[in-house]
Amino acid sequence: MSSADPSILSASQVRKIAALSRLSPTDEEVERYRHQLSAIITYVNRLKELDLSGVEPLAHVGDTTNRLDEDVPGPTLPTATLMAMAPRTWDAFVRVPKVIGEGGGA
Amino acid sequence: MNAMAPTISETVKAVASREMSCVEVVRASLKRLDEVNADLNAFLQVFHERSLARAAELDAGLADGGVATPSLLGVPVALKDNICTDFGRTTCGSRMLEKYESPFAATAVAKLINAGAIVVGKTNLDEFAMGGSGENSAFGATRNPHDLSRVPGGSSSGSAAAVAAGVVPLALGSDTGGSIRQPAAFCGLVGVKPTYGRVSRHGLVAFASSLDQIGTLTRTVRDAAIALSAICGLDPLDATSTDKPLPDLLVQLDEPIHWLKVGVPRQARSEANHPAVAAMFEDAVRRLAGIGATIVDIDLPMIDHGVAAYYIVAPAEASSNLARFDGIRYGRQATPAPGTADALTELYCRSRSEGFGPEVQRRIMLGTHVLSSGYYDAYYTTALKVRRRLKADYDAAFAAGCHAVLTPTTPGPAFKIGEKSGDPLAMYLEDVYTVGVNLAGLPGVSVPAGDVAIEGKHLPLGVQFVGPAFEEAMLLRVARMFERAG
Numbered sequence: 001m002s003s004a005d006p007s008i009l010s011a012s013q014v015r016k017i018a019a020l021s022r023l024s025p026t027d028e029e030v031e032r033y034r035h036q037l038s039a040i041i042t043y044v045n046r047l048k049e050l051d052l053s054g055v056e057p058l059a060h061v062g063d064t065t066n067r068l069d070e071d072v073p074g075p076t077l078p079t080a081t082l083m084a085m086a087p088r089t090w091d092a093f094v095r096v097p098k099v100i101g102e103g104g105g106a
Numbered sequence: 107m108n109a110m111a112p113t114i115s116e117t118v119k120a121v122a123s124r125e126m127s128c129v130e131v132v133r134a135s136l137k138r139l140d141e142v143n144a145d146l147n148a149f150l151q152v153f154h155e156r157s158l159a160r161a162a163e164l165d166a167g168l169a170d171g172g173v174a175t176p177s178l179l180g181v182p183v184a185l186k187d188n189i190c191t192d193f194g195r196t197t198c199g200s201r202m203l204e205k206y207e208s209p210f211a212a213t214a215v216a217k218l219i220n221a222g223a224i225v226v227g228k229t230n231l232d233e234f235a236m237g238g239s240g241e242n243s244a245f246g247a248t249r250n251p252h253d254l255s256r257v258p259g260g261s262s263s264g265s266a267a268a269v270a271a272g273v274v275p276l277a278l279g280s281d282t283g284g285s286i287r288q289p290a291a292f293c294g295l296v297g298v299k300p301t302y303g304r305v306s307r308h309g310l311v312a313f314a315s316s317l318d319q320i321g322t323l324t325r326t327v328r329d330a331a332i333a334l335s336a337i338c339g340l341d342p343l344d345a346t347s348t349d350k351p352l353p354d355l356l357v358q359l360d361e362p363i364h365w366l367k368v369g370v371p372r373q374a375r376s377e378a379n380h381p382a383v384a385a386m387f388e389d390a391v392r393r394l395a396g397i398g399a400t401i402v403d404i405d406l407p408m409i410d411h412g413v414a415a416y417y418i419v420a421p422a423e424a425s426s427n428l429a430r431f432d433g434i435r436y437g438r439q440a441t442p443a444p445g446t447a448d449a450l451t452e453l454y455c456r457s458r459s460e461g462f463g464p465e466v467q468r469r470i471m472l473g474t475h476v477l478s479s480g481y482y483d484a485y486y487t488t489a490l491k492v493r494r495r496l497k498a499d500y501d502a503a504f505a506a507g508c509h510a511v512l513t514p515t516t517p518g519p520a521f522k523i524g525e526k527s528g529d530p531l532a533m534y535l536e537d538v539y540t541v542g543v544n545l546a547g548l549p550g551v552s553v554p555a556g557d558v559a560i561e562g563k564h565l566p567l568g569v570q571f572v573g574p575a576f577e578e579a580m581l582l583r584v585a586r587m588f589e590r591a592g
Binding site: 009014017018019020021022023024025029032033036037039040041043044046047048050052055056057058059060061062066067069077081082085086087088094096097098099 | 209210303349411413436438468475487492495
């Protein structure tokens with residue numbers, strides 16, 4: 001692993017990935033993840049040496065055709081059951097922090 | 107900790123012939139559980155009263171008579187805690203879901219219960235099924251019943267330990283890259299990952315949806331066949347479950363396959379294998395030749411690239427699947443700092459950072475990275491191309507007439523708790539023989555194949571047979587031939 005290896009992540013890259021992942025690691029964790037993720041990425045980079053020209057990607061091994069169900073209503077979970085799982089509610093609503101105006105930004 | 111408890115076959119026979127009541131069977135299981143769990147930490151939740159009440163109900167039904175014996179009548183079972191039950195909690199071994207109570211049961215669980223099984227508890231696991239040792243649980247590591255200083259394997263750690271310790275004859279696990287087969291090998295069990303689509307994933311908390319399958323941990327191949335027969339099948343609630351009929355897994359189970367042909371890939375004899383695994387593997391090949399099998403040397407070049415492809419595909423899918431845990435609708439929500447209006451994004455980040463352990467965060471970040479703009483083609487698309495080549499490798503072996511492909515299940519025996527936990531990559535390389543099977547969507551079974559004495563303990567070793575898609579009946583016959591010749 002040389003420092004010129006582009007697979008080695010910088011701390012700022014790790015912070016960017018963490019932000020995209022909706023995670024907020026501490027500085028110490030950023031450093032640990034930087035090392036561990038760099039080692040893993042260096043390892044998976046071996047795939048770039050393979051000649052894969054003409055090979056179609058395979059995202060899923062299952063049947064490629066859709067199976068259509070009859071359009072018949074089935075049982076559903078009661079709203080009250082689902083609402084009871086939410087950590088914070090207000091009347092019939094799930095409560096979230098203010099997202100519009102100051103302090104907002106989802 | 108020898109497993110002295112009855113098998114599924116023995117239990118059902120004893121219950122059907124009234125030699126034992128369901129209540130007696132469950133009492134014995136719970137007693138064993140209470141004896142061993144402090145050492146093993148295999149169970150996160152035990153349903154003492156519930157399971158005894160259910161057993162009493164089944165006994166009452168038996169007394170009334172007239173009903174055909176269901177295939178799992180009175181069989182105590184344990185469920186990996188990423189499989190939803192509509193009673194108790196489903197924690198996934200995570201702080202995120204520490205108090206989560208699923209409002210519905212997994213289809214596989216409903217099928218087990220319909221077949222007469224009795225759920226005695228939910229088992230420990232690597233958080234969200236991510237890991238190969240059981241050490242990634244938020245609720246502490248599970249220990250291997252064969253040597254308490256070692257891991258039982260993972261991620262179905264508690265399920266394997268529970269069966270190996272004789273608590274239950276059957277536990278369900280889930281297998282995304284080896285999470286049933288590897289702990290089966292480390293604990294001396296039969297572990298089956300069915301073909302992708304055989305068992306409904308409805309109610310299995312998603313890790314990597316194109317790879318996840320529910321499967322079984324049992325002590326014998328026959329028990330695996332009985333249990334699989336109960337849980338397989340088309341489910342309208344899982345669009346990827348197959349409508350291909352499941353052949354009878356039991357009727358021909360004991361009939362040897364004539365002209366059995368087993369492919370042994372060059373890659374199975376890797377220099378990275380532990381010497382005991384290398385020796386065990388040659389014994390296994392000789393055992394098969396001894397019962398008349400033709401052993402064919404084959405080449406599966408992509409096996410060597412399976413781990414790299416897997417650790418792109420699986421984290422990519424995980425990063426997407428685990429995005430649902432936002433701390434808003436269910437699961438853990440971070441406590442907002444008093445007196446401040448927490449912004450939504452900050453609440454997401456804090457809830458997830460508090461709720462997920464390091465391995466889960468690592469995989470989410472890895473998956474996010476390989477899917478992010480500028481890296482997608484270089485990593486994700488490349489891995490999917492390797493996936494197609496890997497499947498083609500296996501397909502070619504089967505097209506050439508092999509009934510099954512044989513490898514060791516793992517490159518080494520169970521390792522010490524803590525031995526690999528600081529080095530994620532070293533842990534990932536343990537999965538070399540198992541991950542390709544998930545990427546190719548094939549059925550695989552790990553079968554006990556001897557043991558190795560280390561530090562005065564006998565550590566089990568396992569071999570893996572991989573079969574063509576939807577050929578579980580044949581695969582289990584091969585496994586049974588191997589088991590019987592042992």
